[in-house]
Amino acid sequence: MQAPAAYVTDRVYPSYFYPESQPLWLSTVARLRGLRGPDLDRAYRYCELGCGTGFNVILAAALNPVGHFTGVDINREHIELARALARDMGVRNVEFHCRDLQGFVQDNTVAFDIANCHGMWSWVAPGVQRSILEFVARHLKPKGLFCLHYMCHPGSTAMIPVHQLFRSMARQGKGDSRAAVARGLEAVERLLAAGYYDDQPRLRERLQGLKRADADALAHELLAEFFSVHHAGDIHWLAAQAGLSFIGSSEPFYNTDPALCLPSDMHPLLESDSSPAFVETLKDMGSRRPHRSDVFQKNAALPDARERREALDSLVFLYDGAAAPDFPAIATPLGPMTVSDEAFLRLAELARTDGRVAFRDFAAALPAGTADGRGVQAARMMLHAGLLRPEQPEASRAGVQRLAAIDRLLAARNVGLRLRRDCASGQFLRTQAW
Numbered sequence: 101m102q103a104p105a106a107y108v109t110d111r112v113y114p115s116y117f118y119p120e121s122q123p124l125w126l127s128t129v130a131r132l133r134g135l136r137g138p139d140l141d142r143a144y145r146y147c148e149l150g151c152g153t154g155f156n157v158i159l160a161a162a163l164n165p166v167g168h169f170t171g172v173d174i175n176r177e178h179i180e181l182a183r184a185l186a187r188d189m190g191v192r193n194v195e196f197h198c199r200d201l202q203g204f205v206q207d208n209t210v211a212f213d214i215a216n217c218h219g220m221w222s223w224v225a226p227g228v229q230r231s232i233l234e235f236v237a238r239h240l241k242p243k244g245l246f247c248l249h250y251m252c253h254p255g256s257t258a259m260i261p262v263h264q265l266f267r268s269m270a271r272q273g274k275g276d277s278r279a280a281v282a283r284g285l286e287a288v289e290r291l292l293a294a295g296y297y298d299d300q301p302r303l304r305e306r307l308q309g310l311k312r313a314d315a316d317a318l319a320h321e322l323l324a325e326f327f328s329v330h331h332a333g334d335i336h337w338l339a340a341q342a343g344l345s346f347i348g349s350s351e352p353f354y355n356t357d358p359a360l361c362l363p364s365d366m367h368p369l370l371e372s373d374s375s376p377a378f379v380e381t382l383k384d385m386g387s388r389r390p391h392r393s394d395v396f397q398k399n400a401a402l403p404d405a406r407e408r409r410e411a412l413d414s415l416v417f418l419y420d421g422a423a424a425p426d427f428p429a430i431a432t433p434l435g436p437m438t439v440s441d442e443a444f445l446r447l448a449e450l451a452r453t454d455g456r457v458a459f460r461d462f463a464a465a466l467p468a469g470t471a472d473g474r475g476v477q478a479a480r481m482m483l484h485a486g487l488l489r490p491e492q493p494e495a496s497r498a499g500v501q502r503l504a505a506i507d508r509l510l511a512a513r514n515v516g517l518r519l520r521r522d523c524a525s526g527q528f529l530r531t532q533a534w
């Protein structure tokens with residue numbers, strides 16, 4: 101009997117760019133925790149596991165000529181497209197390996213400063229998940245950063261039977277993945293019309309959105325042989341076995357004080373000695389976010405006061421007032437929030453005045469002793485709102501040469517994204533398709 105393919109290979113996964121996986125962004129998450137993390141001004145190595153068509157890692161390479169970037173993916177077509185795109189864009193500091201991760205982990209001899217795994221963990225077999233952890237245990241440098249994206253409870257719990265529905269369509273073996281997705285969508289439509297999801301309004305809304313999603317993205321999302329949803333505490337425990345400590349989310353809102361990022365009716369549940377796992381569970385319950393993007397540091401140690409000061413003082417932010425036109429009201433996963441904290445308003449004012457602000461100057465403008473607490477919260481909230489973006493230091497920008505040509509290529513291919521040298525990231529001109 102032939103085993104079914106564990107992962108969809110007959111459709112190409114669409115190309116997406118993830119600002120929150122970019123080196124400077126991840127380094128900023130660490131620095132706001134008072135951790136130095138990898139030095140991005142010196143040669144460093146970044147690896148993307150399950151890189152798809154390489155779009156994200158190629159743009160990361162174009163924006164960060166100091167680094168060398170590696171993409172690994174099992175799908176030959178994805179890797180051929182990635183190599184062709186890197187060639188078309190003239191990006192040379194990136195390389196690709198068409199490998200099953202399980203084999204790559206055994207053969208790789210490079211030590212990486214940053215690793216990123218997006219859109220893979222929840223869709224692969226437990227053995228591949230173990231390889232992801234083995235990769236970071238063996239090949240991530242001490243103090244290196246690892247960003248792991250996965251589907252989480254309870255926001256995605258209700259998707260488990262939906263995945264089963266689509267998977268059983270695929271197992272009938274009638275036609276390719278596209279045909280299985282179409283049959284699955286038809287079944288979902290019928291169930292919606294019959295009222296089967298009326299008691300789960302959030303799920304109903306999510307399912308209604310499926311028909312507008314890219315069919316090839318759905319094939320990868322819904323037809324893989326494996327689909328797992330996780331509790332953050334379990335992932336953090338597994339990661340700890342690989343020498344990793346959870347240092348926060350790549351989405352800064354979730355790194356703010358629980359008083360901000362938890363609904364107020366959860367506040368009485370918090371105690372001074374509440375464990376981090378308990379607090380993360382409350383965050384996932386309060387926001388019902390479908391997935392998490394967690395940042396870990398290898399062999400992390402609590403920073404001393406000097407490291408903390410240096411990490412924070414190294415941060416400079418650029419201001420973008422257009423990102424939150426209703427400021428001081430900003431959109432959050434818990435709904436609109438009006439921020440009245442003095443530190444927040446002070447940071448906004450400083451940033452608006454000059455178009456950029458160094459954390460060091462902001463800290464000096466706050467009452468003594470409040471910069472590390474309220475000041476950091478304010479910076480996280482403003483990063484979340486898009487009002488601030490981390491600034492790429494001049495030294496690291498020097499070699500960025502081809503962005504105009506890449507932007508022209510993106511425009512010609514109707515990609516709604518423009519690259520920004522000043523923050524080593526991209527700016528979306530419209531929402532990504534998925």
Ligand SMILES: C[S@@+](CC[C@H](N)C(=O)[O-])C[C@H]1O[C@@H](n2cnc3c(N)ncnc32)[C@H](O)[C@@H]1O
Nearest residue numbers: 107150151152173174175200201218219220320
């Ligand atoms: C949903 S796509 C995500 C692509 C990209 N990281 C993103 O988030 O846009 C998952 C990718 O993981 C790759 N993949 C699945 N199993 C793999 C394995 N065992 N080894 C290497 N890559 C694998 C697939 O080929 C696919 O490109």
